[in-house]
Amino acid sequence: MKAIPLSYIARNLWVRRVTTLLTAGGMALVVFVFATVLMMSEGIRATLVATGQADNMLVLRKGAGAEINSGVSRGQAAIIESLPGIATDGNGQRLVSKEPVVLNNLPKRSNGKPSNVTLRGTSPLALALRPQVRLIEGRMFRPGTSEIVTGRSIANGFIGTGLGETLRFAQRDWIVVGVFDSGRTGFDSEIWGDAEQMMAAFRRSAYSTIVFRLADQGALPALLAAIDADPRLQIDAKPEIQFYAEQSEALATFIRYLGLFLSLIFSIGAIVGAMITMFAAVAQRIGEIGTLRALGFRRTAVLIAFLAESLLLSLVGGLIGLAAAASMQSVDISTTNFQTFSELAFQFKFTARIAVQTLAFALFMGFVGGFIPAWRAARMKIVDCLREA
Amino acid sequence: MSVTGDGGAGQTLIRIRNLSKAYVRGEQFIPVLQGLDLDVRRAEFVALMGPSGSGKSTLLNLVAGIDKPSGGSIIVGGVDIATLSEGALADWRAAHVGFIFQFYNLMPVLTAFENVELPLLLTTLSRRERKAHVAAALDMVRLTDRVDHYPNELSGGQQQRVAIARALVTDPTLIVADEPTGDLDRVTGGEVLDLLDDLHRQLGKTIVMVTHDPKAAGRAERMVHLEKGVLVPDPAPGAV
Numbered sequence: 001m002k003a004i005p006l007s008y009i010a011r012n013l014w015v016r017r018v019t020t021l022l023t024a025g026g027m028a029l030v031v032f033v034f035a036t037v038l039m040m041s042e043g044i045r046a047t048l049v050a051t052g053q054a055d056n057m058l059v060l061r062k063g064a065g066a067e068i069n070s071g072v073s074r075g076q077a078a079i080i081e082s083l084p085g086i087a088t089d090g091n092g093q094r095l096v097s098k099e100p101v102v103l104n105n106l107p108k109r110s111n112g113k114p115s116n117v118t119l120r121g122t123s124p125l126a127l128a129l130r131p132q133v134r135l136i137e138g139r140m141f142r143p144g145t146s147e148i149v150t151g152r153s154i155a156n157g158f159i160g161t162g163l164g165e166t167l168r169f170a171q172r173d174w175i176v177v178g179v180f181d182s183g184r185t186g187f188d189s190e191i192w193g194d195a196e197q198m199m200a201a202f203r204r205s206a207y208s209t210i211v212f213r214l215a216d217q218g219a220l221p222a223l224l225a226a227i228d229a230d231p232r233l234q235i236d237a238k239p240e241i242q243f244y245a246e247q248s249e250a251l252a253t254f255i256r257y258l259g260l261f262l263s264l265i266f267s268i269g270a271i272v273g274a275m276i277t278m279f280a281a282v283a284q285r286i287g288e289i290g291t292l293r294a295l296g297f298r299r300t301a302v303l304i305a306f307l308a309e310s311l312l313l314s315l316v317g318g319l320i321g322l323a324a325a326a327s328m329q330s331v332d333i334s335t336t337n338f339q340t341f342s343e344l345a346f347q348f349k350f351t352a353r354i355a356v357q358t359l360a361f362a363l364f365m366g367f368v369g370g371f372i373p374a375w376r377a378a379r380m381k382i383v384d385c386l387r388e389a
Numbered sequence: 390m391s392v393t394g395d396g397g398a399g400q401t402l403i404r405i406r407n408l409s410k411a412y413v414r415g416e417q418f419i420p421v422l423q424g425l426d427l428d429v430r431r432a433e434f435v436a437l438m439g440p441s442g443s444g445k446s447t448l449l450n451l452v453a454g455i456d457k458p459s460g461g462s463i464i465v466g467g468v469d470i471a472t473l474s475e476g477a478l479a480d481w482r483a484a485h486v487g488f489i490f491q492f493y494n495l496m497p498v499l500t501a502f503e504n505v506e507l508p509l510l511l512t513t514l515s516r517r518e519r520k521a522h523v524a525a526a527l528d529m530v531r532l533t534d535r536v537d538h539y540p541n542e543l544s545g546g547q548q549q550r551v552a553i554a555r556a557l558v559t560d561p562t563l564i565v566a567d568e569p570t571g572d573l574d575r576v577t578g579g580e581v582l583d584l585l586d587d588l589h590r591q592l593g594k595t596i597v598m599v600t601h602d603p604k605a606a607g608r609a610e611r612m613v614h615l616e617k618g619v620l621v622p623d624p625a626p627g628a629v
Binding site for chain 2: 002004007011012014015287288290291292295297299381382383386
């Protein structure tokens with residue numbers, strides 16, 4: 001079966017460029033929503049997954065699920081610290097960080113409204129365990145003091161968290177002595193201070209989490225076996241990457257499903273728009289359809305030509321929407337991760353997979369919108385078409 | 390009534406026997422052609438004439454294979470096109486029929502070259518061969534300087550010449566023309582008829598033309614008259 005040339009299809013769209021652009025614009029808006037939702041979901045996932053380090057293990061109370069509702073006693077922490085297979089630093093010190101994690105309500109710089117921020121008590125070893133974290137202003141807090149360092153997103157987004165400013169919580173004043181950047185990971189949305197000072201200030205007797213570095217991956221089975229064998233350790237130990245991936249799952253999935261549902265609703269409007277445009281295209285070109293058929297082009301060639309025109313129209317809309325969505329990558333946003341109840345800053349993340357999914361969605365709209373008009377065009381009788389020419 | 394050619398079977402290109410066509414509108418049965426017999430010889434130029442509603446365009450559509458008869462047979466070049474499937478009929482048209490319409494029916498978004506090339510896309514010719522065929526066809530209609538022009542950049546006469554080039558570019562067995570001068574002034578119409586004359590005399594094309602215009606019909610070798618769906622005898626030579 002010989003096809004009607006693509007130049008005929010494309011130029012017909014160009015001839016009706018105002019209608020084409022308006023219809024493609026409607027599709028572009030839907031595609032934009034679709035793509036940004038996927039980018040948002042991917043951004044949350046990427047931010048939290050990148051927060052974990054491949055050879056770090058994270059320990060929580062058994063069944064806790066999140067740091068905020070976990071509790072690891074000092075006794076349990078001491079046992080964990082002495083487990084075999086834990087890496088040491090150059091000084092022979094075991095790379096273990098025992099961390100209380102507390103939520104604190106701070107007002108936002110943008111509107112003064114309060115939002116939960118994660119406070120993490122840690123030690124200078126935290127920097128060795130999280131090499132992605134680097135100070136960009138000031139210095140690290142000194143152990144045994146009420147000094148804190150703040151993540152880049154927190155320093156930018158919350159009142160009193162900039163370098164040299166003072167925050168008051170847990171009945172103390174805390175001086176911000178440094179701002180750190182963790183490479184767009186979840187730590188950018190945290191405030192760090194000395195673990196023991198935070199434990200005292202918040203009157204905690206247990207840590208929330210223990211993080212340690214494995215000497216090598218081969219040590220993991222023996223270490224997990226040792227934890228299981230010790231009845232005092234009612235804990236869950238898992239790779240840090242896995243933990244943060246799980247932390248992103250609920251929010252990312254919720255946003256993705258909500259966004260896809262909205263996109264599907266909006267897409268009905270875009271499909272109807274494409275359908276109206278294509279019905280108008282068929283009505284304007286009845287004579288041409290008759291001529292093409294008389295010359296020997298088959299019904300399927302006409303069907304494919306009009307369907308291709310609709311798909312091309314949707315591709316234009318898809319590319320416009322995709323380009324607009326891609327420009328969102330430079331935008332920083334934050335939301336509350338309802339798994340941790342704390343603020344999480346992230347960026348829209350554009351991936352090749354999202355580009356393919358988005359264009360497929362745009363082409364789906366074009367196909368559904370174009371099929372009935374194309375079918376009608378193909379079913380018309382030649383003599384009727386020529387009579388109406 | 391029958392009007393059959395006097396040539397031998399080998400010379401007859403179109404053999405129509407007992408052809409009928411009727412439309413059904415709701416419960417109404419509308420006969421358009423009834424029991425029609427007609428032969429057209431190879432390389433003959435025939436004009437179909439008759440008043441509006443006489444069935445001449447319907448007959449042309451049936452001969453060209455763009456409509457199906459209600460009864461009878463239409464044998465063109467030995468093939469009964471009334472029995473062909475829709476797909477086979479489309480292939481047959483692409484290979485054997487060139488169309489010339491009253492309102493040219495060019496694709497407005499394609500250039501003169503591309504319009505003429507359109508039927509060649511249904512052949513197995515290479516791009517280079519197609520280009521050569523289109524150039525020859527446009528040369529025949531004296532439009533080599535208008536190849537890149539779109540239909541709206543051409544006069545009515547020029548557009549009809551492009552349509553004629555499109556009709557002859559595949560070297561069809563049969564050219565059907567439906568009121569080819571109906572939308573043109575007298576001078577331009579005359580030029581178009583000269584071209585059809587050339588196709589007939591120089592290239593030996595078989596042409597079946599529907600026209601209201603006795604002067605246009607006068608350029609044909611033979612006139613066939615239809616009235617109320619039946620053929621009527623040719624008027625005496627010089628009566629038109």
